[in-house]
Amino acid sequence: MxxxxxxxxxxxxxxxxxxxxxxxxxxxxxxxxxxxxxxxxxxxxxxxxxxxxxxxxxxxxxxxxxxxxxxxxxxxxxxxxxxxxxxxWRHHYEGKLVWEANSRLDAMAHFFEECAQDPKLCARVYLPEVLRRTTVAEILLALGALNTDITDIKQKAQRTDARLRRVIQPATFVWSSA
Known part of the structure; x- marks a missing residue:
């Protein structure tokens, strides 16, 4: 950590x-x-x-x-x-998860626009996008546990990941020095 x-x-x-x-x-x-x-x-x-x-x-x-x-x-x-x-409150709970996943993935579109305009800025504003995408991964797990049809959200996440791979480079995992 x-x-x-x-x-x-x-x-x-x-x-x-x-x-x-x-x-x-x-x-x-x-x-x-x-x-x-x-x-x-x-x-x-x-x-x-x-x-x-x-x-x-x-x-x-x-x-x-x-x-x-x-x-x-x-x-x-x-x-x-x-x-x-x-x-x-399952119906409401599930609805909030679906809404949140879509909102977080949609918000990442602004990041991709910024990256296209200014690649240096892209690197500086990457961390909030990592949190957004990580949260969506958790949401997909939670929705899957509820047996919710997550096909559309998964496809949207895959499209987002494809865009993400265009602006980042693979690297080895960096562990905290702590």
Whole structure:
């Protein structure tokens, strides 16, 4: 993980997201707010989306061996609460995932336009696009687990990946120095 990643922060953010999830999935906004945060609020909490939450839960689960007993217990509780909302509000939950995947993939079109106009800028603004595409990958997994037809989103992701391969070069994976 990076030097700036903090398990406690990820757990706090996941907690706030889970607490707001039932209200959020029934709302008509794609980006929700938690704990006074949100994408445009200037707060310290990230925007609430189902994709952002499932990505956090997956990351924390992958790091389970590094969690304290208390943190593992908190993660298990958060996962149960998330699963309960997903089950109770499945139609809304699924709709938000589909909307988010399409929105994130559509947003990447601006990145490709910028890359065509200024390749140097492309390298400087690449990281948010990686997060967008990674979140879409998590969304596809979540939708697949719900047995949702993801054919259209997968095709859109494949077209996006093809465009991405035109502006990046393959390289070996770089591990954090930590």
């Amino acid at each position: 990076s030097d700036t990643y903090k398990i406690d922060q990820d757990l706090r953010e996941a907690q706030a997201m889970v607490e707001g999830l039932a209200r959020y999935v029934r709302d008509d906004q794609l980006y929700g707010t938690v704990g006074g945060g949100g994408v445009f609020s200037g707060g310290k909490m990230p925007a609430l989306t189902v994709g952002a939450l499932v990505m956090r839960l997956r990351r924390l689960t992958a790091l389970a061996a590094e969690l304290t007993d208390k943190q593992r217990e908190q993660l298990a509780t958060l996962t149960r609460q998330h699963d309960a909302v997903r089950q109770e």
